[in-house]
Amino acid sequence: xxxxxxxxxxxxxxxxxxxxxxxxxxxxxxxxxxxxxxxxxxxxxxxxxxxxxxxxxxxxxxxxxxxxxxxxxxxxxxxxxxxxxxxxxxxxxxxxxxxxxxxxxxxxxxxxxxxxxxxxxxxxxxxxxxxxxxxxxxxxxxxxxxxxxxxxxxxxxxxxxxxxxxxxxxxxxx
Amino acid sequence: xxxxxxxxxxxxxxxxxxxxxxxxxxxxxxxxxxxxxxxxxxxxxxxxxxxxxxxxxxxxxxxxxxxxxxxxxxxxxxxxxxxxxxxxxxxxxxxxxxxxxxxxxxxxxxxxxxxxxxxxxxxxxxxxxxxxxxxxxxxxxxxxxxxxxxxxxxxxxxxxxxxxxxxxxxxxxxxxxxxxxxxxxxxxxxxxxxxxxxxxxxxxxxxxxxxxxxxxxxxxxxxxxxxxxxxxxxxxxxxxxxxxxxxxxxxxxxxxxxxxxxxxxxxxxxxxxxxxxxxxxxxxxxxxxxxxxxxxxxxxxxxxxxxxxxxxxxxxxxxxxxxxxxxxxxxxxxxxxxxxxxxxxxxxxxxxxxxxxxxxxxxxxxxxxxxxxxxxxxxxxxxxxxxxxxxxxxxxxxxxxxxxxxxxxxxxxxxxxxxxxxxxxxxxxxx
Ligand code: SF4
Ligand code: SF4
Numbered sequence: 001x002x003x004x005x006x007x008x009x010x011x012x013x014x015x016x017x018x019x020x021x022x023x024x025x026x027x028x029x030x031x032x033x034x035x036x037x038x039x040x041x042x043x044x045x046x047x048x049x050x051x052x053x054x055x056x057x058x059x060x061x062x063x064x065x066x067x068x069x070x071x072x073x074x075x076x077x078x079x080x081x082x083x084x085x086x087x088x089x090x091x092x093x094x095x096x097x098x099x100x101x102x103x104x105x106x107x108x109x110x111x112x113x114x115x116x117x118x119x120x121x122x123x124x125x126x127x128x129x130x131x132x133x134x135x136x137x138x139x140x141x142x143x144x145x146x147x148x149x150x151x152x153x154x155x156x157x158x159x160x161x162x163x164x165x166x167x168x169x170x171x172x173x174x
Numbered sequence: 175x176x177x178x179x180x181x182x183x184x185x186x187x188x189x190x191x192x193x194x195x196x197x198x199x200x201x202x203x204x205x206x207x208x209x210x211x212x213x214x215x216x217x218x219x220x221x222x223x224x225x226x227x228x229x230x231x232x233x234x235x236x237x238x239x240x241x242x243x244x245x246x247x248x249x250x251x252x253x254x255x256x257x258x259x260x261x262x263x264x265x266x267x268x269x270x271x272x273x274x275x276x277x278x279x280x281x282x283x284x285x286x287x288x289x290x291x292x293x294x295x296x297x298x299x300x301x302x303x304x305x306x307x308x309x310x311x312x313x314x315x316x317x318x319x320x321x322x323x324x325x326x327x328x329x330x331x332x333x334x335x336x337x338x339x340x341x342x343x344x345x346x347x348x349x350x351x352x353x354x355x356x357x358x359x360x361x362x363x364x365x366x367x368x369x370x371x372x373x374x375x376x377x378x379x380x381x382x383x384x385x386x387x388x389x390x391x392x393x394x395x396x397x398x399x400x401x402x403x404x405x406x407x408x409x410x411x412x413x414x415x416x417x418x419x420x421x422x423x424x425x426x427x428x429x430x431x432x433x434x435x436x437x438x439x440x441x442x443x444x445x446x447x448x449x450x451x452x453x454x455x456x457x458x459x460x461x462x463x464x465x466x467x468x469x470x471x472x473x474x475x476x477x478x479x480x481x482x483x484x485x486x487x488x489x490x491x492x493x494x495x496x497x498x499x500x501x502x503x504x505x506x507x508x509x510x511x512x513x514x515x516x517x518x519x520x521x522x523x524x525x526x527x528x529x530x531x532x533x534x535x536x537x538x539x540x541x542x543x544x545x546x547x548x549x550x551x552x553x554x555x556x557x558x559x560x561x562x563x564x565x566x567x568x569x570x571x572x573x574x575x576x577x578x579x580x581x582x583x584x585x586x587x588x589x590x591x592x593x594x595x596x597x598x599x600x601x602x603x604x605x
Contacts, residue, residue: 035212
């Protein structure tokens with residue numbers, strides 16, 4: 001048993017370390033160096049000044065705000081199958097179906113809204129959709145509004161959101 | 175009581191209150207921005223009123239508005255004694271505020287044959303007042319922890335209380351060493367005796383006369399204010415947030431502000447006891463009054479240089495990055511403050527010119543000396559507050575047993591030894 005015990009030498013055993021004050025001095029030197037360097041030229045601090053400077057490095061896998069895709073003839077790609085709403089873990093999708101009259105399919109959504117205050121941006125809806133009708137590739141990362149209702153995106157808004165990384169139409173349908 | 179003495183008393187009380195209360199938002203802002211700059215980020219600098227950001231100070235006032243408007247929430251398990259629960263942060267706040275009130279901001283003003291103290295509470299036993307009142311603050315902490323009916327809060331309060339009590343001993347002993355050295359318990363007399371010279375070339379500041387007692391004083395005052403590295407009252411990893419876990423909105427803000435006032439008070443005590451208080455090194459009050467013309471000329475030369483440097487710095491830094499489109503009034507703000515500072519400097523120059531060469535008004539001159547001393551005091555106070563803040567971003571929190579060990583095994587014997595040596599030296603000198 002005892003041969004497995006490893007005795008580790010304490011790192012700070014010199015008098016200088018035990019006094020503690022020199023160590024404080026060393027630390028203060030670093031603190032002061034950063035402080036005065038940044039104070040003398042505040043614009044050189046390497047940060048993103050957010051509202052004025054927008055992030056330039058959003059990848060196409062970034063899960064931004066949702067959008068509903070179109071078919072090549074500009075009609076809605078969604079067939080109101082409720083797969084996304086079923087997969088949604090936070091139950092924040094509200095879909096109403098209606099009969100479809102443009103000759104493509106049987107159904108289309110009469111209303112389609114997402115409460116983004118409840119949405120956790122997990123992307124399950126995108127995975128669940130069988131016809132690539134909902135996507136989160138808008139690149140929109142900031143969502144602002146003045147009242148709660150502003151955060152419930154309805155069908156028109158979702159259709160109006162543009163994809164940010166090419167791929168305009170739904171790949172699954174034509 | 176003459177009119178002059180009433181005016182001086184009221185204005186020094188107002189000045190004390192203003193210095194204590196107005197430094198809260200400024201210190202909160204200073205701490206956040208300093209933290210940012212130390213860690214290579216910026217800190218709050220966005221909030222503005224009509225484009226005036228003042229570097230972001232406005233943020234603190236916005237925070238105050240937010241805290242005042244927040245819902246007052248009482249934990250439902252506090253059945254009786256809500257008023258006591260509410261009283262606890264007030265005790266801490268008021269104690270920290272009152273302790274500040276005995277700090278002299280300038281030397282005694284002599285008007286006619288009256289000696290008027292520039293001290294919010296004009297008493298001559300300042301050190302005792304400070305020791306007595308500042309240690310009441312911990313009662314608020316204990317009350318808060320106990321009345322929260324929460325084990326974590328109770329543990330936090332117990333840790334804070336035992337630490338403060340442990341460090342009170344070395345604090346008292348180091349202050350005793352200063353009392354022996356200066357032979358007084360009056361803060362103002364302490365400052366006056368620090369205007370002498372040591373060995374003919376060093377200013378006789380406490381830090382040179384009593385280096386060990388000074389270090390003990392600084393360390394123990396850090397502990398008394400519950401600031402890093404002595405934040406054992408808090409401890410996210412072991413005891414949630416410490417004694418203020420159950421406090422919300424303005425009740426929490428009281429504790430929060432009390433911490434900043436306590437820090438301000440501690441800085442004031444440190445500079446008064448060991449860094450010469452309101453005195454400039456090598457220059458005593460009498461010297462300033464005797465050589466008023468020289469002093470005025472020095473200030474007249476120094477003021478434009480300082481203001482120019484500051485304006486240069488502001489114009490360099492208070493602008494958006496090149497390549498950024500929007501400006502949102504920053505250029506206007508810089509222009510406004512540039513003009514304001516220049517006008518202020520010119521006004522000061524003219525007043526000084528008049529006082530130094532065209533008027534023999536002794537009262538105006540001594541008031542001017544008082545103003546210079548107050549300015550010196552405020553500058554020193556802010557420098558030491560910065561020191562407090564920078565220490566926070568340098569040192570990690572001590573473990574609780576380390577805190578107690580440092581207090582009882584090292585500081586207490588050292589303080590005792592220091593008193594012994596001091597007493598020997600003082601007796602030896604007087605023999
Ligand atoms: S991202 Fe997740 S939570 Fe949001 S709507 Fe889609 S499935 Fe629901
Ligand atoms: S978005 Fe896709 S999964 Fe959701 S209802 Fe429309 S077609 Fe179905």
